[in-house]
Amino acid sequence: xxxxxxxxxxxxxxxxxxxCIKQAALDFSSSxxxxxxxxxxxxxxxxxxxxxxxxxFEFANYALFLTIQLK
Amino acid sequence: MKxxxxxxxxLVSFTVNTEIYSKDVIYKACYVFxxxxxxxxxxxxxxxxxLVTLKGKTALSKKEIEKLEGEFMNELLNSLLxxxxxxxxxxxxxxxxxxxxxxxxxxxxVKESNKSEDANLEDTIRAxxxxxxxxxxxxxxxxxxxxxxxxxxxxxxxxxxxxxKCKKVKxxxxxxx
Numbered sequence: 001x002x003x004x005x006x007x008x009x010x011x012x013x014x015x016x017x018x019x020c021i022k023q024a025a026l027d028f029s030s031s032x033x034x035x036x037x038x039x040x041x042x043x044x045x046x047x048x049x050x051x052x053x054x055x056x057f058e059f060a061n062y063a064l065f066l067t068i069q070l071k
Numbered sequence: 072m073k074x075x076x077x078x079x080x081x082l083v084s085f086t087v088n089t090e091i092y093s094k095d096v097i098y099k100a101c102y103v104f105x106x107x108x109x110x111x112x113x114x115x116x117x118x119x120x121x122l123v124t125l126k127g128k129t130a131l132s133k134k135e136i137e138k139l140e141g142e143f144m145n146e147l148l149n150s151l152l153x154x155x156x157x158x159x160x161x162x163x164x165x166x167x168x169x170x171x172x173x174x175x176x177x178x179x180x181v182k183e184s185n186k187s188e189d190a191n192l193e194d195t196i197r198a199x200x201x202x203x204x205x206x207x208x209x210x211x212x213x214x215x216x217x218x219x220x221x222x223x224x225x226x227x228x229x230x231x232x233x234x235x236k237c238k239k240v241k242x243x244x245x246x247x248x
Contacts (some may be wrong), residue, residue: 021100068098
């Protein structure tokens with residue numbers, strides 16, 4: 001059984017659109033527990049997921065994808 | 072710009088100068104690789120630098136990770152060149168597309184535009200005529216004011232005033248009755 005961990009990732013607001021981060025969080029929320037928090041110039045994303053999966057990178061990738069698509 | 076490779080983490084990190092590669096160029100390059108690898112962008116501590124982290128979706132050797140970085144840098148250059156060319160040719164493209172659209176829309180548009188141009192021309196001529204008439208009247212008035220005595224009443228103002236006065240008196244009389 002995979003061990004679940006609290007994974008955190010910080011996304012800079014001038015690079016990642018905050019709306020896109022929210023949308024990504026909404027899309028990921030069906031499969032994992034996710035919390036987003038604004039902290040200065042960053043948006044902190046906390047996820048509870050298996051450490052073996054690249055959830056954080058997956059999330060960042062998806063947020064970047066949405067940001068680029070919005071441009 | 073030195074890349075740091077983390078074999079355990081299966082990733083490579085390096086900085087990109089935004090003075091050379093704009094943010095849009097970096098986005099474009101990222102978009103090309105977004106399916107092949109995980110990309111994380113962050114601002115660096117130093118100004119005008121963006122920290123790029125590339126992570127392979129499968130376990131990669133050191134050479135493969137270096138290759139990832141090289142490919143990304145090449146794509147950055149490609150995107151930069153493409154954006155510069157598109158900026159340079161933007162007006163030409165607009166002209167070509169505009170011409171094509173005009174041709175596709177047909178002659179009606181040209182006719183309509185000609186009609187509207189004619190209407191505009193007529194309006195301007197009419198406006199000019201009115202302006203000329205007003206100017207002529209002004210000159211006439213100035214001449215009267217300078218030459219004539221107001222007692223001569225060349226504009227016939229006294230007549231109008233007296234008629235109005237009569238009407239008022241009649242009305243007042245009617246009300247008093």
